[in-house]
Amino acid sequence: MTDTLDRTELTARLSEQFDALADLVSGLDENRWRTPSPLPGWTVFDVLSHVIGTESLLLGDEPPARDPQSPDIDVETLPHVRNEIGVLNEIWVQRLRPRPGAELLDLYREVTGRRRAALGAMDDAAWTTPSPSPIGEVPYARFMRVRLFDCWMHELDIADALGEQVDEGGTRGELAFAEFARSLPRVVAKRGKAPAGSLITLELTGPLARTLHIEIGDRARYTEAPAGEPTVRVELDSGLLVRLGGGRVDAESALDRITFRGDSGLGHQVVRNLAFTI
Structure with a gap:
């Protein structure tokens, strides 16, 4: 990135x-x-x-x-x-x-x-x-x-x-x-209430495909070398992620376009609370 x-x-x-x-x-x-x-x-x-x-x-x-x-x-x-x-x-x-x-x-x-x-x-x-x-x-x-x-x-x-x-x-x-991505760790931790010690991986497909690992510690941050398996892996299109973060798409209407692996409850909680732009 x-x-x-x-x-x-x-x-x-x-x-x-x-x-x-x-x-x-x-x-x-x-x-x-x-x-x-x-x-x-x-x-x-x-x-x-x-x-x-x-x-x-x-x-x-x-x-x-x-x-x-x-x-x-x-x-x-x-x-x-x-x-x-x-x-x-x-x-x-x-x-x-x-x-x-x-x-x-x-x-x-x-x-x-x-x-x-x-x-x-x-x-x-x-x-x-x-x-x-x-x-x-x-x-x-x-x-x-x-x-x-x-x-x-x-x-x-x-x-x-x-x-x-x-x-x-x-x-x-x-x-x-x-x-856009600079705000994601903070949003995942504060709005999504990802608990300390968790690792949230966003597996993005589409035009801006990439893998983002967000580690929740004293502060939320990206890591390129996660210490273990993700608490939850969230797979979705990059365009959908941006629209969720921008509040353009309601998460409930998009859940069939998102795959959760691991703690799906946490994954749903994070996805439902991604909107942060003005």
């Missing part, structure tokens, strides 16, 4: 991710733009609006003014808005929602074009400078890997909504998964 934070590599993959999202929605008619996504309350249109909002904020842009013909919604009252980041995301989504899809795509291309230029103008010092992010204050490089992961996940959201297949592997997928 790569932990690359190289500026040239990561900015190139983020640029590719911007293109992948644009390609996925190019040519949609207005009905398809408004297809419900796996994210509560959001359509395909709203998912791309969210990406525009985040990248615009990184450029220092303010949300557009509310269309006077649109309802004045207190976004804090919406059931899918749970925190301050969610409030800010929803403001952008609500403000952009009245626009037609083609106009939204034009705005997306304009904003991501400016973001590419801004990233290209950064030097190594700026790349390592601490920056506020959804995961706390981290070097700007790490924040950009979080951005790659977020945009990659939203590519999957849009593809799933539209019934389209996209490449979930490759270098972009590897970098996005590296960011």
Whole structure:
């Protein structure tokens, strides 16, 4: 599992991710733009609006003014808005929602074009400078890997909504998964309540196939050389794992796609408590 934070590599993959999202929605008619996504309350249109909002904020842009013909919604009252980041995301989504899809795509291309230029103008010092992010204050490089992961996940959201297949592997997928996987030991221990002394092995198939051994001790951590047999081995597709971790798929509906070997009770407990992303 790569932990690359190289500026040239990561900015190139983020640029590719911007293109992948644009390609996925190019040519949609207005009905398809408004297809419900796996994210509560959001359509395909709203998912791309969210990406525009985040990248615009990184450029220092303010949300557009509310269309006077649109309802004045207190976004804090919406059931899918749970925190301050969610409030800010929803403001952008609500403000952009009245626009037609083609106009939204034009705005997306304009904003991501400016973001590419801004990233290209950064030097190594700026790349390592601490920056506020959804995961706390981290070097700007790490924040950009979080951005790659977020945009990659939203590519999957849009593809799933539209019934389209996209490449979930490759270098972009590897970098996005590296960011996702950093949280898994903590999630397995705290949310999944895996007991101390247990070893949980995730045997992943699919585009990001790999074996992950998570050892629960004083702290949960990955190990490449487990001391014994896993307490439970959980076998599932890498795409399913990511969607479970992202809260996009309900675990109960996916149990027939998962195999448990060993302590299946613990395995079920872990799988039912994987959702952790904002």
